[in-house]
Amino acid sequence: MIAAHDRSATPPADVTAGSRPQLGEKKPAVSGLVRLLPLLRPHRGMVLLAVISLSAAALISLALPMAVRRMIDNGFGQSDDGFINSYFLMLLVLAIALAIASACRYYFVTTLGERIVSDLRVKTFRNVTRLPASFFDANKSGDIASRLTADAAQIKSALNLAASVALRNSLLCLGALVMMFVTSPGLSAITLGAIPLVVAPLVLFGRSVRRKSRAAQDALATASAFASEMIAGSRTVQAFNGEAAAAKRYADDVEMSYRSAVFAARSRALLTAVAIALIFGSVVGVLWIGAHNLLSGTLSAGSLSQFLLYSVIAAGSLGSLSEIWGELAQAAGSAERLFELLDEDAGEGEQVPRAALSQPAKGAVEIRDLHFAYPGAPDRQVLTGLSMSVRPGETVALVGASGSGKSSIFSLLLGFYNNYAGDISLDGCDVRSTASAAVRGEIAIVPQDVTIFATTIADNISLGRPDASQDEIVAAATTARAHGFISELPDGYRTVVGERGLTLSGGQRQRLAIARAILKNAPILLLDEATASLDAENEMLVQKGLDELMRNRTTIVIAHRLATVLKADRILVIDGGRVIEEGTHAALIRKGGAYCKLAELQFDLSGSAALQHDAA
Numbered sequence: 225m226i227a228a229h230d231r232s233a234t235p236p237a238d239v240t241a242g243s244r245p246q247l248g249e250k251k252p253a254v255s256g257l258v259r260l261l262p263l264l265r266p267h268r269g270m271v272l273l274a275v276i277s278l279s280a281a282a283l284i285s286l287a288l289p290m291a292v293r294r295m296i297d298n299g300f301g302q303s304d305d306g307f308i309n310s311y312f313l314m315l316l317v318l319a320i321a322l323a324i325a326s327a328c329r330y331y332f333v334t335t336l337g338e339r340i341v342s343d344l345r346v347k348t349f350r351n352v353t354r355l356p357a358s359f360f361d362a363n364k365s366g367d368i369a370s371r372l373t374a375d376a377a378q379i380k381s382a383l384n385l386a387a388s389v390a391l392r393n394s395l396l397c398l399g400a401l402v403m404m405f406v407t408s409p410g411l412s413a414i415t416l417g418a419i420p421l422v423v424a425p426l427v428l429f430g431r432s433v434r435r436k437s438r439a440a441q442d443a444l445a446t447a448s449a450f451a452s453e454m455i456a457g458s459r460t461v462q463a464f465n466g467e468a469a470a471a472k473r474y475a476d477d478v479e480m481s482y483r484s485a486v487f488a489a490r491s492r493a494l495l496t497a498v499a500i501a502l503i504f505g506s507v508v509g510v511l512w513i514g515a516h517n518l519l520s521g522t523l524s525a526g527s528l529s530q531f532l533l534y535s536v537i538a539a540g541s542l543g544s545l546s547e548i549w550g551e552l553a554q555a556a557g558s559a560e561r562l563f564e565l566l567d568e569d570a571g572e573g574e575q576v577p578r579a580a581l582s583q584p585a586k587g588a589v590e591i592r593d594l595h596f597a598y599p600g601a602p603d604r605q606v607l608t609g610l611s612m613s614v615r616p617g618e619t620v621a622l623v624g625a626s627g628s629g630k631s632s633i634f635s636l637l638l639g640f641y642n643n644y645a646g647d648i649s650l651d652g653c654d655v656r657s658t659a660s661a662a663v664r665g666e667i668a669i670v671p672q673d674v675t676i677f678a679t680t681i682a683d684n685i686s687l688g689r690p691d692a693s694q695d696e697i698v699a700a701a702t703t704a705r706a707h708g709f710i711s712e713l714p715d716g717y718r719t720v721v722g723e724r725g726l727t728l729s730g731g732q733r734q735r736l737a738i739a740r741a742i743l744k745n746a747p748i749l750l751l752d753e754a755t756a757s758l759d760a761e762n763e764m765l766v767q768k769g770l771d772e773l774m775r776n777r778t779t780i781v782i783a784h785r786l787a788t789v790l791k792a793d794r795i796l797v798i799d800g801g802r803v804i805e806e807g808t809h810a811a812l813i814r815k816g817g818a819y820c821k822l823a824e825l826q827f828d829l830s831g832s833a834a835l836q837h838d839a840a
């Protein structure tokens with residue numbers, strides 16, 4: 225029987241909408257580091273302490289030249305012994321105060337930097353975990369990880385080093401300029417005229433450094449993404465003798481990042497040279513005029529010394545500001561990359577939930593006229609008007625050629641993609657207008673490709689119910705026929721499994737996944753059977769676990785074995801993204817249509833000749 229719901233229809237226009245851009249395709253945000261400021265808000269107390277110690281250190285530094293002037297004009301000029309002694313004592317006290325203030329400045333600013341970057345990492349990661357499947361289709365996991373590590377580290381070092389020095393030098397520069405005016409307005413006016421000449425090239429160069437360092441970070445992220453993929457797949461790489469090719473590709477990527485970094489370094493070096501030459505050139509010029517003023521008697525020796533010291537402070541702090549400017553520009557590139565991740569819209573396409581699932585859930589699934597294309601390949605229709613319904617407690621098997629769209633149905637049921645046309649409902653509730661978490665709470669999935677995390681066996685089983693008791697975990701594992709092998713592990717349920725469960729066999733990983741689904745105890749079960757990799761004993765154990773899991777639940781199973789289709793209440797044959805046949809195994813074999821041909825290929829039907837006879 226051809227599926228009653230099968231309707232040919234041209235796909236609605238919006239099916240192909242929703243193509244998701246890759247990270248880095250967007251225009252860089254101009255806000256840069258300024259966006260870090262709101263992160264300071266929760267740490268106001270610490271900010272205040274940092275500002276106080278910073279200002280204290282700057283004020284003390286600024287007081288020193290005044291002391292020098294008074295000493296030259298009053299102490300040395302009038303050979304006053306007592307005056308010199310008390311001034312030196314005061315200088316010592318100032319030096320100690322400066323040391324304490326500088327230490328506090330370093331401590332508070334560094335701690336703030338660490339705090340902000342930690343907060344930013346946590347916030348960004350939280351957002352990343354909520355992003356839709358289309359985001360992960362379009363972006364490499366290594367690149368995302370590199371933003372959370374390398375870019376965050378870059379921001380931290382800029383904040384720790386540069387922000388502390390930058391703020392201190394800005395204060396010093398400003399204070400020194402004011403004091404220069406107080407000391408000698410004439411000389412200061414000449415100095416002021418030189419400032420735009422110094423600042424303009426710095427700003428211009430800063431922009432180019434930022435662009436170049438962003439390119440270096442992007443290139444490094446590409447290399448890191450490739451490296452983490454290769455490390456994760458190291459067994460496959462080695463089995464195919466692909467080490468040399470992988471190493472070469474990584475070397476090429478790293479070389480690219482090196483070249484971008486050298487480019488950025490060249491710009492920064494040039495920036496530093498230009499800044500120092502401009503700043504000290506103007507200081508020398510101004511002092512030359514000051515020396516002539518001293519000779520003509522319009523300026524005292526003490527005042528010229530004071531002016532000299534202030535101009536050295538101003539020039540020195542401007543000089544280091546130019547270096548820090550480069551560092552800050554580099555960090556702005558990193559901040560941009562991190563904020564891109566933070567700004568990714570986790571709720572893309574998700575409307576405000578209007579519907580709520582009825583409780584207790586019954587487990588009815590209804591799909592009507594579903595059209596769907598993956599956002600990354602909007603021109604390729606994967607589902608083309610698929611309709612199916614599953615009653616509560618029923619077991620439905622999906623069969624079909626590879627690539628016919630079976631797993632895509634699971635992805636849509638779980639709400640991973642919203643850019644489809646047609647209707648999907650659970651217990652009469654539209655999936656798209658129900659909160660994703662509520663929909664996913666009703667579904668347990670055992671995927672073909674089981675994901676096991678590098679944590680304890682117990683944590684792996686309780687993924688869907690972190691609050692489950694040890695007894696519940698053991699009970700689920702026992703039902704899934706996993707308790708036996710877990711008990712033999714060195715630390716039992718507390719054994720930490722290798723990354724992606726590599727220290728476990730394929731069958732053991734699958735039984736853990738079944739235990740995970742049993743513990744979740746959801747009314748709807750999605751099962752992507754995977755038996756090809758299992759030996760007979762493991763297959764039997766996995767099958768027993770699955771049988772327990774399927775009892776009294778709505779089950780949709782992508783069937784890979786004959787035993788499953790024989791047990792299913794109904795079989796749906798999927799072809800080209802729609803249901804083309806529907807019925808029991810016997811009925812479909814009798815019909816001699818698409819299922820009959822598929823079953824001969826997919827399941828070894830030679831052993832079931834009797835069954836075919838029966839059907840006939």
Ligand SMILES: Nc1ncnc2c1ncn2[C@@H]1O[C@H](COP(=O)(O)OP(=O)(O)OP(=O)(O)O)[C@@H](O)[C@H]1O
Pocket residue numbers: 361598600601606624625626627628629630631632633
């Ligand atoms: N994330 C994705 N982005 C783009 N295309 C995809 C994506 N996932 C699957 N596809 C494509 O969608 C089509 C249907 O894939 P699907 O995984 O649903 O098939 P399937 O019937 O489950 O196949 P199999 O039995 O081999 O697992 C395939 O052509 C596949 O290339």
